[in-house]
Amino acid sequence: MTTRRLVLSRGAALVGAASTGLLLPEIVRAQSNKIRVGFMLPYTGAYAALGVAIENGVRMAINEKGGKLGGREIEWFKVDDESEPSKGVENASRLVQRDKVDVLIGTVHSGVQMGIHKVARESGVLNIIPNAGVHEATRALCAPNVFRTSFTNSQPTLALGKPMFDKGIKRAVWITHKYAAGDQAFEGFRDSFTKAGGTVVKELGLPFPQVEFQALLTEIASLKPDAVACFFAGAPAVKFMKDYAAAGLKDKIPLWGSGFLTEGVLDATGPAAEGVMTTLHYSDSLDIPRNHEFRLAYAKMFKLQPDVYAVQGYDSGQLLVQGLAAVKGDVGNKQALYKAMETGVIDSPRGKWTMSKAHNPIQDMYLRRVEKGENKVLGIAAKAVADSGAGCRMNA
């Protein structure tokens, strides 16, 4: 049923986009001395908290530098993308066409990102991706005006293979949801684990967002691998870790995963998550001065504890501040602006990182272990991890 609904609504979105003139190649932008910044983020639905954290982060980074971009005042625009892929193009073109934003910051959901991406490529508007890890945006479909401050889906798992092998794990089973993010996370794990010398005994999967793990857990128990590696997030992650423990596997076969497995779900999962090992580009407990300083300031300003999403938003803000400072707020000077954004170093709460040629962070990945309901950092799992950027030809 979903597909039929999708086709219908995508079709409608396309018609809508065409009628608003999105498909015209050039856009005449309104002249004003304010910089127009648009947020296209989920403010309702399952990812609402993520959208709020990202916006908070962006605003905080800009406020810290005096609340202006390159000396110019900012006018803000907001669209709730509802994490609804079928409305991606429509919502993005609303910001670009109607509100005439100079910068579009969004979004969380990879499917919606593809809609934004289409609009960004066609209109040439500057787009900063504060979360969505969909590979295409910084690979085959990369664009000079699209920058990502978060990760690609395979980046955290690119750091997973080596520490697992170093712990004596030779044979591992992989399990995930069969959808783009799951497949892309597997790519990173397979590459890093086989390169380190391990063997992926079996790749298990189930359709998103089903959580009937029974047959697969039985299979894992009978395969008796040295470890299981996985990619799950949110509510399915809770169910998976609980079922994994309930099936009696937790104490026999260690569980590893992309760090999103244990982000924001440790309260709900409880003891079933104890000892789970993950890799991610951030952890609340990261012990560096920049992180302490950030966490304190964020908690004071928003009366909330920041998470990885707030950090990604914060870095999006920092990237904008740096880029526009270099061109003194002249958004029209694209060449110099993109150059500055490409070459800058971002001093992030996750540690310093730089931008790859394909506009994706080159960043350290931390090895973390769940201890007493917290992600404790054990060390760096892999230094300066870059996404391959395969197929990206920026100047074509």
Add this chain to the structure above:
Amino acid sequence: MDIANFLIQLLNSVQYGLLLFMLAAGLTLIFGIMGVVNLAHGSFYMLGAYLAWSLASKTGSLALAIVLGTALSVVFGLAQERILFRHFYRRDHLDQVLLTFGLIYIFEDLRSIFWGDEVHGVTVPALLGDSIRLTDTLSYPVYRLFMSGICVALAIGLYLLISKTRLGMKIRAGAFNHEMTEALGINIKFIHAIVFALGVGLAAVAGMIAAPVSSVYPNMGAQVLIMCFVVVVIGGIGSVRGALIAALLVGLVDTFGKVLLPQVASMLVYVLMAVVLLWKPQGLFKQ
């Protein structure tokens, strides 16, 4: 695959198959007796699951939630039969498809308004939370045995009701010939309402007992509906016995497919359907 693993996967298959049967039986009964193609059948499964989650978290007891939830969903089903479906018995199948397709969207939106878009978990009752150890690595959860037990009990009950009771006789007569049955002084409207409520009840119970193992999430009805249609088509439209055999077959293919051929698992069930239809275009047990 060693023998213990094989046996447990067999249990997993049967358990999944029985659950599908609960849904397919209602679907095929409603079609066979009233001639209504009910695309919204999966929504009753979803309704059951959400009721189980809501009521279990309020009352703290899954058993109580199932009893209350069944009653509520049967009332809901009866109301729908009265307000909507009754006007569509004699209509074209296309009209019915349009009506029930629209209902899917309405139910999804109502679900979103009342219960939100998040995924929820339902805890397995402590009494049934254990596992039975079969070998040193493999064990089977008690709750799944309980699920299978409920399904078997309801299947037997359904069989007895339809083939051994007076009411069952009337139901069969109504399926065979509307006018004649009515002429004999049997209240066919009442029979229809009963069958519809039965179908809704079976689907809702399936959703309720499945909630702890499958979680409760948006769109779960649509996903399960597709499987149900596969089962009904393989089994032969209108045949309850066919639905049972087909459901077990689909359970086997799906479970062993997931484990043995994970790359193509999601399409194996459809391959099965295609093969069966080539061999028997009317399904296995067309009456």
